[in-house]
Amino acid sequence: MNQRNVSLFLLFLIPLVALGQRKDVEGMRYLDENRRPVQRKQILIPNVGEFQVLKCDFHMHTVFSDGLVWPTIRNQEVWEEGLDAFAITDHIEYTPFKSDVNVNPNRAYELVREAAAKNNLVLLKGNELTRNTPPGHFNAIFNGDASDYVVSRDNDLDKESLKKAADQNAFIFWNHPGWKPNIEGSYEWLPLIEYLYQHKMLHGIEVINGFGFHLKALDWCVDKGLTVMGSTDMHNLVAYQYDFSRDYIHRSMTLVMAKERTPESIREALEAGRTVAWASKILAGKEENVRALFEACVQLMPVHYTEVKTNGDKTNYYELRNNSDLYFELDVYEGNSTKRIVLYPRSTQQVTASAKVNTLSAEVVSTYVRSDKHLTVNFLLK
Ligand SMILES: [Zn+2]
Numbered sequence: 001m002n003q004r005n006v007s008l009f010l011l012f013l014i015p016l017v018a019l020g021q022r023k024d025v026e027g028m029r030y031l032d033e034n035r036r037p038v039q040r041k042q043i044l045i046p047n048v049g050e051f052q053v054l055k056c057d058f059h060m061h062t063v064f065s066d067g068l069v070w071p072t073i074r075n076q077e078v079w080e081e082g083l084d085a086f087a088i089t090d091h092i093e094y095t096p097f098k099s100d101v102n103v104n105p106n107r108a109y110e111l112v113r114e115a116a117a118k119n120n121l122v123l124l125k126g127n128e129l130t131r132n133t134p135p136g137h138f139n140a141i142f143n144g145d146a147s148d149y150v151v152s153r154d155n156d157l158d159k160e161s162l163k164k165a166a167d168q169n170a171f172i173f174w175n176h177p178g179w180k181p182n183i184e185g186s187y188e189w190l191p192l193i194e195y196l197y198q199h200k201m202l203h204g205i206e207v208i209n210g211f212g213f214h215l216k217a218l219d220w221c222v223d224k225g226l227t228v229m230g231s232t233d234m235h236n237l238v239a240y241q242y243d244f245s246r247d248y249i250h251r252s253m254t255l256v257m258a259k260e261r262t263p264e265s266i267r268e269a270l271e272a273g274r275t276v277a278w279a280s281k282i283l284a285g286k287e288e289n290v291r292a293l294f295e296a297c298v299q300l301m302p303v304h305y306t307e308v309k310t311n312g313d314k315t316n317y318y319e320l321r322n323n324s325d326l327y328f329e330l331d332v333y334e335g336n337s338t339k340r341i342v343l344y345p346r347s348t349q350q351v352t353a354s355a356k357v358n359t360l361s362a363e364v365v366s367t368y369v370r371s372d373k374h375l376t377v378n379f380l381l382k
């Protein structure tokens, strides 16, 4: 089919598929108009140089551990919410439904694989190694068969547990450090963590876990060269936990800057640390990654109007465009200009500056490149 025929074909096909309104038959009227229209959201983020920005969540649970949903529900959520890649990471050591469900640490992945392929989603294998706190929990993604993983939570077996996944060449990240603030050592760089780090058995840390922003974990990632991860750790339905009725709210996730939309490219990007954790209005990551993302999304246009005051002073008018679904809030700290700029998703703001000013310097206060530092950006005024 040529382009036009394809478009026509889609035009007629989509309403039927999307709304699923069936023709009535004798004695039967279908009420399909009452169905919720099923659609995939599009999250718009421009490419960053040669990289696509993939929206990923590599931490969620199903009834095969302590989650409340069947694995294919996770696939539906990921598809509808516009993500590109995901991993189901059921606990190895914690399976409270084992008298109701035939527990098998590989089963959720097997049950979702076909649905994910049909929905054009990248599905990674994954499991959560659920050690006692401290050290706490770790996610192994890109792991292999997990049926002989260590099930005992005895601290003496912590290394062996991690080694099982490491021997399968898994990508391993430390989950929600500091999640139990009352336990001593739960938010410390313990000898075991140092051991894993030294032996290349620790590759990233969850900086954002659901509704928690682990600030100290961001500093560890920056200082030690570990990959910044963001995820939901969802046990219930995502739509039950996140207030989608409000603007800018979406599930927490990892933005992965990858050459291609494939498992191999995601792996390469994770190992290279090209990620930013995204939780609704907040972006957290290494400075070079947050900067690259910001620069790909935000564009200052040349001056379009100059106002001349009666005293001869000139004020220039500019447009600052946000070509993405990300949310940015800027505090301009240098340059006689607009002081606070909120760049809503897919929108433009007007910015004014004295014609004497050549550069605007701003802190992007909705971003974090360390626990106590926002990204700073400079705009050259033209
Ligand atoms: Zn956990």
Ligand SMILES: [Zn+2]
Residues within 6 Å of the ligand: 059, 060, 061, 128, 233
């Ligand atoms: Zn978890």
